[in-house]
Amino acid sequence: MAKRIDVSGLSAYYGSHLAIEDISMTVEPRSVTAFIGPSGCGKSTFLRTLNRMHEVTPGGRVEGKVLLDDENLYGSHVDPVTVRRTVGMVFQRPNPFPTMSIFDNVAAGLKLNGSYKKGRLADVVEKSLRGANLWNEVKDRLNKPGSGLSGGQQQRLCIARAIAVEPDVLLMDEPCSALDPISTLAIEDLIGELKERFTIVIVTHNMQQAARVSDRTAFFNLAAVGKPGKLVEIDETERIFSNPSVQATEDYISGRFG
Amino acid sequence: MSQAANTGIQERPVPTAAASRNSLSSRSLPRWAPAAFAGAAIVLGVGIGAAAGWQSRIQWGLLSAVLFVVISYVTTSVVENQRQAKDRLATSIVWVCFLLAVVPLASLVWTTVSRGAKVLDVYFLTHSMAGVLGTAPGGGVYHALIGTLEQVGLATLISAPIGLLTAVYLVEYGKGALAKAVTFFVDVMTGIPSIVAGLFILSIMLIAQLQPSGLMGSLALTILMIPVVVRSTEEMLKLVPNELREASLALGVPKWRTILKVVLPTAIGGITTGVMLAIARIAGETAPIMLLVFGSQLINPNPFQGAQSSLPFYIWEQYKIGSEASYDRAWAAALVLIAFVMILNLVARGIARWKAPKTGR
Numbered sequence: 223m224a225k226r227i228d229v230s231g232l233s234a235y236y237g238s239h240l241a242i243e244d245i246s247m248t249v250e251p252r253s254v255t256a257f258i259g260p261s262g263c264g265k266s267t268f269l270r271t272l273n274r275m276h277e278v279t280p281g282g283r284v285e286g287k288v289l290l291d292d293e294n295l296y297g298s299h300v301d302p303v304t305v306r307r308t309v310g311m312v313f314q315r316p317n318p319f320p321t322m323s324i325f326d327n328v329a330a331g332l333k334l335n336g337s338y339k340k341g342r343l344a345d346v347v348e349k350s351l352r353g354a355n356l357w358n359e360v361k362d363r364l365n366k367p368g369s370g371l372s373g374g375q376q377q378r379l380c381i382a383r384a385i386a387v388e389p390d391v392l393l394m395d396e397p398c399s400a401l402d403p404i405s406t407l408a409i410e411d412l413i414g415e416l417k418e419r420f421t422i423v424i425v426t427h428n429m430q431q432a433a434r435v436s437d438r439t440a441f442f443n444l445a446a447v448g449k450p451g452k453l454v455e456i457d458e459t460e461r462i463f464s465n466p467s468v469q470a471t472e473d474y475i476s477g478r479f480g
Numbered sequence: 481m482s483q484a485a486n487t488g489i490q491e492r493p494v495p496t497a498a499a500s501r502n503s504l505s506s507r508s509l510p511r512w513a514p515a516a517f518a519g520a521a522i523v524l525g526v527g528i529g530a531a532a533g534w535q536s537r538i539q540w541g542l543l544s545a546v547l548f549v550v551i552s553y554v555t556t557s558v559v560e561n562q563r564q565a566k567d568r569l570a571t572s573i574v575w576v577c578f579l580l581a582v583v584p585l586a587s588l589v590w591t592t593v594s595r596g597a598k599v600l601d602v603y604f605l606t607h608s609m610a611g612v613l614g615t616a617p618g619g620g621v622y623h624a625l626i627g628t629l630e631q632v633g634l635a636t637l638i639s640a641p642i643g644l645l646t647a648v649y650l651v652e653y654g655k656g657a658l659a660k661a662v663t664f665f666v667d668v669m670t671g672i673p674s675i676v677a678g679l680f681i682l683s684i685m686l687i688a689q690l691q692p693s694g695l696m697g698s699l700a701l702t703i704l705m706i707p708v709v710v711r712s713t714e715e716m717l718k719l720v721p722n723e724l725r726e727a728s729l730a731l732g733v734p735k736w737r738t739i740l741k742v743v744l745p746t747a748i749g750g751i752t753t754g755v756m757l758a759i760a761r762i763a764g765e766t767a768p769i770m771l772l773v774f775g776s777q778l779i780n781p782n783p784f785q786g787a788q789s790s791l792p793f794y795i796w797e798q799y800k801i802g803s804e805a806s807y808d809r810a811w812a813a814a815l816v817l818i819a820f821v822m823i824l825n826l827v828a829r830g831i832a833r834w835k836a837p838k839t840g841r
Contacts, residue, residue: 278729280655307732317723321745331731334741380727387731 224251224421225291225390232286243450256432259442264451273309274302310389314396316376318368325364331387354382374405394424521548596815609777615803623779624794630783635701643709651717669707677703678768692774694783700768712754716747749832756828760821766792791817
């Protein structure tokens with residue numbers, strides 16, 4: 223069910239401020255695409271335009287097209303709520319719902335949308351928690367609050383919550399930046415498994431992580447502070463890290479700036 | 481220890497007696513020093529006050545408080561150092577302020593309890609003033625208690641939903657001129673004196689030719705209650721992290737369900753406390769009740785028709801009669817009112833604790 227994303231001529235604004243300008247790229251289904259680049263170059267903004275979360279920010283608006291298997295996300299009759307059910311998202315900081323138990327957190331997407339059968343809920347929760355490699359750690363305390371878990375467990379809980387609604391695409395905004403190396407490893411392994419079923423886009427500041435988990439890598443950069451961020455190049459991860467076609471990419475990856 | 485030796489970690493040199501007098505430690509006052517300062521200040525204050533022949537105990541207390549601050553500062557700056565002295569100065573001022581705030585409160589509670597407990601019993605709580613001469617002993621507060629419960633209950637029923645929805649609008653949806661206007665008018669409403677709210681409803685009553693009733697009082701109380709509910713709920717909703725809203729929206733949950741199922745449950749503890757505090761504020765209002773509910777000696781359980789009484793009104797009424805028995809009743813009713821508000825507060829705290837986001841493992 224994984225879907226291809228085709229972005230063409232996309233610009234995103236915060237009020238009158240142009241954050242990213244004229245981005246075009248293709249994200250292949252059943253693969254991991256990593257976004258790298260210096261802070262403030264618009265990686266996260268671009269990621270958020272892919273499931274229409276950008277317009278949740280006050281003043282956020284978008285120009286251009288995002289095609290999800292030939293359907294424009296920004297078409298005039300498209301409901302952003304439906305888009306977000308199709309394109310899930312995991313955030314930088316783990317954000318389980320504090321009022322809900324572990325079970326309810328995972329079931330939240332289904333329960334809050336009201337589209338579930340009572341008997342199936344437990345199956346979905348178990349499947350999602352297994353999918354997020356968390357089942358064995360929490361199966362005995364599903365009724366405990368989700369905020370009692372460790373940071374790494376909370377992040378995997380959030381991933382379980384995101385995959386429970388069975389999206390076609392999973393967006394991850396620096397999912398490991400608040401985690402220790404062991405939790406990071408757990409989540410990277412998980413990403414490797416999840417790409418069998420989902421199209422995954424991940425923003426990361428960690429170059430090694432991009433090299434480890436992704437099939438393709440996109441490098442973003444901005445000309446100067448206050449200027450809009452742009453896509454410099456996107457290519458196979460191996461090419462980007464060994465023989466990029468743009469000098470700026472090589473400079474960034476080899477640590478000469480940024 | 482032996483493990484440390486095995487792993488080759490060098491043991492720290494044990495400090496000798498001479499080394500412990502190094503630059504890191506210095507002379508310090510014992511832990512009981514503040515208590516001793518306080519004792520000395522009180523003795524001195526009382527002594528000076530008595531010697532100078534001051535009549536007022538309040539003067540004695542204030543002198544002791546000032547002496548306490550001065551003694552703490554001077555002694556500490558002599559024995560310890562300037563930084564510790566400043567620390568002690570700030571600490572003692574905080575303590576003095578705390579006591580100054582607590583003394584009136586404690587004295588108020590003490591007076592009310594000691595004078596109110598005289599006639600407060602089951603009979604007092606279950607009987608009205610029907611057929612009781614104002615100057616004679618006997619009678620009770622039942623009709624006023626019912627009045628307060630019904631009027632405050634009705635006012636809460638009307639203003640809690642309005643206030644809650646207004647706050648949700650302001651925090652979650654409102655932007656631009658309308659939200660600014662709403663905020664402005666809520667602020668203005670916060671400052672409305674209760675007598676003005678009462679007069680406003682009274683003018684409507686006169687125009688529409690309505691009779692005084694509990695409901696009319698409730699409407700005036702509603703005007704007073706709505707801004708408090710809006711303000712407190714607004715603050716609570718602002719405290720809900722934006723990440724939770726985004727997490728829910730990113731799951732494909734519509735905005736209204738996000739607010740209903742994620743934002744409100746997260747803030748429900750604080751919202752409940754806010755509503756309870758608003759109730760506590762209006763439960764003591766007298767002016768609108770005098771204008772709009774008229775007051776009564778009889779039990780009238782119907783808030784929609786006929787005059788009622790209420791606790792603050794009852795206190796005022798009894799105090800005005802001016803006999804020994806009516807004073808007793810006024811104090812007892814004051815005690816009942818304080819207990820009512822306090823019980824509400826405890827309930828609110830209970831709900832807040834029960835509903836608050838859990839952190840246990």
